[in-house]
Each structure stands twice: as C-alpha cells, then as structure tokens.
Amino acid sequence: MLIKIKKGWELPESAATPESTFLKRRSLLKGLAAGPILAATAGLLSGCDGENSQTAQAADSEPDPSAGLYPVQRNLRYRLDREITSEELATTYNNYYEFGSSKNIWQKAQALPLRPWTVQIDGMVEAPIEIGIDDLLAKMPLEERVYRHRCVEAWSMAVPYSGFPLKALVDMARPLGSAKYLKMVTFKDESVASGQKASWYPWPYVEGLTIEEANNELSFIATGLYGKPIPKQNGAPLRLAVPWKYGFKHVKGLVRFEFTDKRPVSFWEEIQGSEYGFWANVNPEVPHPRWSQATERLLGVDERVPTLLYNGYGEFVADLYSGLQGERLFI
Numbered sequence: 212m213l214i215k216i217k218k219g220w221e222l223p224e225s226a227a228t229p230e231s232t233f234l235k236r237r238s239l240l241k242g243l244a245a246g247p248i249l250a251a252t253a254g255l256l257s258g259c260d261g262e263n264s265q266t267a268q269a270a271d272s273e274p275d276p277s278a279g280l281y282p283v284q285r286n287l288r289y290r291l292d293r294e295i296t297s298e299e300l301a302t303t304y305n306n307y308y309e310f311g312s313s314k315n316i317w318q319k320a321q322a323l324p325l326r327p328w329t330v331q332i333d334g335m336v337e338a339p340i341e342i343g344i345d346d347l348l349a350k351m352p353l354e355e356r357v358y359r360h361r362c363v364e365a366w367s368m369a370v371p372y373s374g375f376p377l378k379a380l381v382d383m384a385r386p387l388g389s390a391k392y393l394k395m396v397t398f399k400d401e402s403v404a405s406g407q408k409a410s411w412y413p414w415p416y417v418e419g420l421t422i423e424e425a426n427n428e429l430s431f432i433a434t435g436l437y438g439k440p441i442p443k444q445n446g447a448p449l450r451l452a453v454p455w456k457y458g459f460k461h462v463k464g465l466v467r468f469e470f471t472d473k474r475p476v477s478f479w480e481e482i483q484g485s486e487y488g489f490w491a492n493v494n495p496e497v498p499h500p501r502w503s504q505a506t507e508r509l510l511g512v513d514e515r516v517p518t519l520l521y522n523g524y525g526e527f528v529a530d531l532y533s534g535l536q537g538e539r540l541f542i
C-alpha cells in the first residue's frame with residue numbers, strides 16, 4: 212500500500228514537469244477529463260479554459276460573498292527577494308489531494324461549495340466556538356502579506372495572501388494553559404472531493420503546530436489571494452500559511468481548529484513518517500531521503516535558486532527551536 216502512495220506528489224524535482232509542458236498538456240487534456248464533478252460545473256467552465264488570458268479564478272462564476280472585503284492593505288514588514296509569481300501559475304499548479312494527485316486540479320476544485328461554511332474551534336478551550344465563515348471574516352483583522360512558499364518537492368513561488376494572523380484566532384479561542392498544540396482539519400466530503408474516495412489515505416487532511424508556532428507573527432490564515440477571495444484550488448475559504456515550513460503543512464479548506472495536549476499526527480506523517488515529520492522546517496542542508504533540498508525551481512523562472520534556511524524567515528522563527536535540537540526539526 213505504501214508503495215502505491217509513494218508515487219504521489221513526492222516526485223523528485225528532476226522528475227517534475229516543467230510548467231510549459233504542463234500547460235501544453237492541460238490544453239491537450241481539456242475536455243477529456245469529464246467526470247461527474249466536472250459535469251456539474253461544465254456550464255460554468257465552458258469557454259473559460261483559455262491558454263493564456265483567463266485565470267482559474269475567472270472561471271468560477273459563483274459570486275463569493277466575501278469579494279467586497281478585498282483588496283486589503285499590504286503589511287510591508289514582510290518583504291521578498293524575488294518577483295511575485297504570476298496569478299495564472301499560482302492558481303493552476305496546485306497540490307490538493309482531495310481533488311486528485313496531479314498538479315492540475317483547479318477545475319475539479321470548483322465543485323467545493325463555500326457557503327454555508329462553518330468553522331469549529333474546540334478541544335482545550337474555555338468554551339467551544341462554532342462560527343460561520345462570514346462572521347469570522349468580519350471579526351478578524353485582514354491584511355495582505357507577500358510570502359515565499361516552498362514545497363517539499365523543491366518547487367516554489369511567491370504570492371500575495373490576504374488573511375489574518377493565526378494568533379488572532381488563538382486569542383479569540385481562549386485556549387487553556389494545558390493546551391500545547393493546535394490541530395487543523397480540512398473538510399471531508401467525498402461527494403465533491405473525489406480524491407477522498409481513495410481509502411488508503413487517512414482523510415481528512417490534518418496538520419498541527421505548537422501553540423508557540425501558532426502564535427508566531429508569521430503564522431497566517433489566508434482567506435484571499437492576489438487581492439481577491441482565495442480560489443478554491445488554493446484552499447478557500449481558509450488555509451494555513453506558515454512560510455518557513457514546507458508546503459504540506461499549509462493545510463487547506465479548514466473546518467476545525469482543535470486545541471490539544473497531544474502532538475497531532477499529520478496527514479503525510481501518518482502516510483510516511485520517515486519522510487514527512489511534524490516540524491518540517493525548510494533547510495537546504497537536510498535532504499529529503501530521496502532528493503536534495505539545496506535548490507528550488509521558482510514557478511515561472513528558468514534558473515534554479517538556492518533554498519534558504521527556514522525559507523529565509525529565520526529572523527522571525529529560529530528562536531522557536533532553541534532547546535529543541537533533539538527533535539527532527541527539518542523533515
């Protein structure tokens with residue numbers, strides 16, 4: 212069973228498809244992939260799969276009730292050493308196993324209904340909270356941040372997320388002093404996410420942080436992308452962004468935040484713990500067991516660039532790990 216799963220998204224970079232090939236393939240495959248999910252949205256999508264001008268966002272014609280909230284003001288404290296990735300690439304080259312194991316899932320993801328969307332905040336808290344997404348968005352301090360994103364597969368991008376600091380949600384939750392971890396859980400509904408019919412995966416997708424990590428200023432819940440509501444394929448309506456950690460920590464489609472004193476076992480950790488651990492901090496000097504992490508392919512850029520310790524965010528997060536040298540911090 213594990214052998215099958217290993218063929219998934221964990222391709223060594225040398226085997227990853229360059230996006231030019233990918234985009235060509237996408238146009239070739241256009242129209243061939245119609246299943247029940249695509250059929251349901253075929254009317255919305257037809258004519259919208261342009262090869263250059265249309266973005267994936269534009270293909271989704273359901274009005275998003277949060278659209279009026281964006282754009283929000285950019286927080287200039289977080290700066291980049293690279294160009295922002297094109298919206299077209301960032302919204303059509305995705306990892307979202309609920310909708311399939313290829314990078315080309317953006318159309319399938321349009322089947323996810325975003326309203327009603329209820330978020331549960333529970334576990335070791337003073338009182339559990341159940342809140343609708345629009346009420347949550349109204350309470351949270353929204354801002355825009357440009358962040359680097361580094362996938363463990365050794366591709367990367369730089370994108371403008373809108374959203375709120377995870378700390379604002381932790382403060383609202385009022386966790387008990389005994390809570391040590393925050394577990395975050397993706398929706399589960401195999402009637403819209405056909406990938407969840409694959410029973411060898413431990414659905415729903417789960418990720419976790421320590422409370423200290425969750426309260427770090429960089430930990431962000433993205434609700435928008437490129438000055439608009441975040442597209443479904445990128446994790447709408449709520450998705451974690453912890454830019455010093457590998458991309459698989461950035462759990463999408465969140466429905467539950469649970470405070471706990473037990474370290475959560477995350478989705479990929481459960482599948483292959485020797486390759487995907489709890490901490491998963493970016494470090495170019497610690498290779499994945501099957502490939503190097505020294506460099507990365509920036510989407511849309513021809514040359515590989517060196518990967519940075521903590522993905523370049525050491526000044527914000529290195530202190531979190533002093534005293535934890537015995538832990539497998541980088542895988």
Ligand SMILES: Nc1nc2c(c(=O)[nH]1)N[C@H]1C(S)=C(S)[C@@H](COP(=O)(O)O)O[C@H]1N2
Binds near residue numbers: 307462
């Ligand atoms: N629920 C869920 N969240 C997920 C994933 C997934 O398969 N399911 N993939 C992760 C991985 S491996 C990466 S690199 C990022 C990709 O985010 P993007 O598609 O917005 O670039 O999402 C992460 N979050």
Ligand SMILES: [Mo]
Binds near residue numbers: 361362364457
């Ligand atoms: Mo990833």
